[in-house]
Amino acid sequence: MALPFQTSLTKKRSLAVAIDLGSHSTKGVCIQRRGSGFELLGYAVQESPPNDQQLSADNLAAHLKSVAQSLGAKTKQITLLIGVDHSLLRHAEVPMVPVADLRLMLKYSSKNYLQQDLPDYVFDCHVLPPRAGSNAAEPQRTQKCSVLVGGAKKQFLDLLQEAARGAGLITDQVTPGLIGTANAFEMALPEAFTKEIVALVDIGFNHSTISILMNGELRLNRVVAIGGHKLTGSLAEAMGTNYAEAEKAKLAMSDEIQAFMLGLLTPLGRELRASIDFFEKQEDKTVTQVFVSGGSARSPFIVEALQSELMVPCRNWNPVSFLNLALPPQQMGEVEQTSALLAVATGGAMAAL
Ligand SMILES: Nc1ncnc2c1ncn2[C@@H]1O[C@H](COP(=O)(O)OP(=O)(O)OP(=O)(O)O)[C@@H](O)[C@H]1O
Numbered sequence: 185m186a187l188p189f190q191t192s193l194t195k196k197r198s199l200a201v202a203i204d205l206g207s208h209s210t211k212g213v214c215i216q217r218r219g220s221g222f223e224l225l226g227y228a229v230q231e232s233p234p235n236d237q238q239l240s241a242d243n244l245a246a247h248l249k250s251v252a253q254s255l256g257a258k259t260k261q262i263t264l265l266i267g268v269d270h271s272l273l274r275h276a277e278v279p280m281v282p283v284a285d286l287r288l289m290l291k292y293s294s295k296n297y298l299q300q301d302l303p304d305y306v307f308d309c310h311v312l313p314p315r316a317g318s319n320a321a322e323p324q325r326t327q328k329c330s331v332l333v334g335g336a337k338k339q340f341l342d343l344l345q346e347a348a349r350g351a352g353l354i355t356d357q358v359t360p361g362l363i364g365t366a367n368a369f370e371m372a373l374p375e376a377f378t379k380e381i382v383a384l385v386d387i388g389f390n391h392s393t394i395s396i397l398m399n400g401e402l403r404l405n406r407v408v409a410i411g412g413h414k415l416t417g418s419l420a421e422a423m424g425t426n427y428a429e430a431e432k433a434k435l436a437m438s439d440e441i442q443a444f445m446l447g448l449l450t451p452l453g454r455e456l457r458a459s460i461d462f463f464e465k466q467e468d469k470t471v472t473q474v475f476v477s478g479g480s481a482r483s484p485f486i487v488e489a490l491q492s493e494l495m496v497p498c499r500n501w502n503p504v505s506f507l508n509l510a511l512p513p514q515q516m517g518e519v520e521q522t523s524a525l526l527a528v529a530t531g532g533a534m535a536a537l
């Protein structure tokens with residue numbers, strides 16, 4: 185699934201660098217095509233610069249440069265993936281016209297198609313295949329099609345371009361992170377991607393996201409305003425301690441902390457379950473498995489607790505499992521621990537390859 189807001193990628197590359205600008209940490213990967221397979225040459229995880237009004241092109245440039253350097257990539261071209269703070273992803277019914285025209289239509293009348301005024305946004309569309317029983321017999325002029333619309337503020341995209349230039353890099357594509365996760369999942373678990381109805385849950389820092397995939401198509405996505413930050417904050421309150429101590433306790437996850445965490449995960453579980461219920465009711469189909477990624481997916485306890493809340497088998501997954509590892513020695517030992525963080529970046533790189 186390709187859905188960049190901005191792309192200058194005219195042909196597929198043999199070496200791709202993708203950088204996922206998370207709100208807590210930035211993750212980068214460098215992947216190379218080799219024969220009929222792909223190799224992971226390196227990855228990087230670095231704390232993100234504060235993502236607020238003060239985020240300047242200079243700060244971001246220094247950060248991108250540092251991530252690119254630690255990847256040691258022999259290319260200046262990068263794909264950037266941006267999160268739900270800076271992008272949106274929606275389904276819409278639109279007239280059947282070329283994508284270039286759709287982008288303009290959305291720009292000038294987003295309210296008509298997305299029920300929201302979104303001035304200063306840049307859009308891109310991915311046309312979804314027609315469903316059985318759709319309006320194929322209607323005359324072309326009145327025909328509508330379903331599209332997945334990605335949007336991001338032009339001002340933010342300009343900031344990214346300026347920062348990349350400042351870092352001596354060239355942005356090939358800017359893509360919503362959710363698309364990256366779905367692309368990585370398609371590569372890592374192709375059977376489940378094409379044949380099953382699954383939910384991909386990414387537990388991020390300020391938000392979590394859920395995407396429901398049915399037969400290889402992204403059918404629903406929702407954002408929940410609960411992530412690792414809120415879990416730590418609520419744990420600090422419950423323990424009567426500060427944030428840093430609570431973060432340490434959360435990572436150690438003793439039996440006592442587990443008891444606290446169960447209660448703290450309930451609201452997240454409920455919100456995710458509500459999205460699954462909505463989809464199941466609308467489609468009269470059942471979600472069979474939930475695949476969890478993001479920092480919190482490194483905790484087997486959190487994944488298990490979500491499973492009891494969602495009442496659907498939940499598991500974490502390894503988004504780099506389909507890659508041959510050609511990593512520097514110190515990364516070889518750590519990649520398994522880190523892989524839950526790399527879904528978005530890996531999918532971004534694969535779209536460029
Ligand atoms: N082993 C672990 N157990 C529990 N939580 C963890 C663990 N490792 C990381 N986290 C949590 O993951 C969170 C960061 O997740 P992640 O790196 O996926 O966020 P992000 O991608 O930067 O944010 P976003 O996707 O929302 O922009 C932090 O709150 C951290 O506490």
Ligand SMILES: [Mg+2]
Pocket residue numbers: 206207267388389478528
């Ligand atoms: Mg993230």
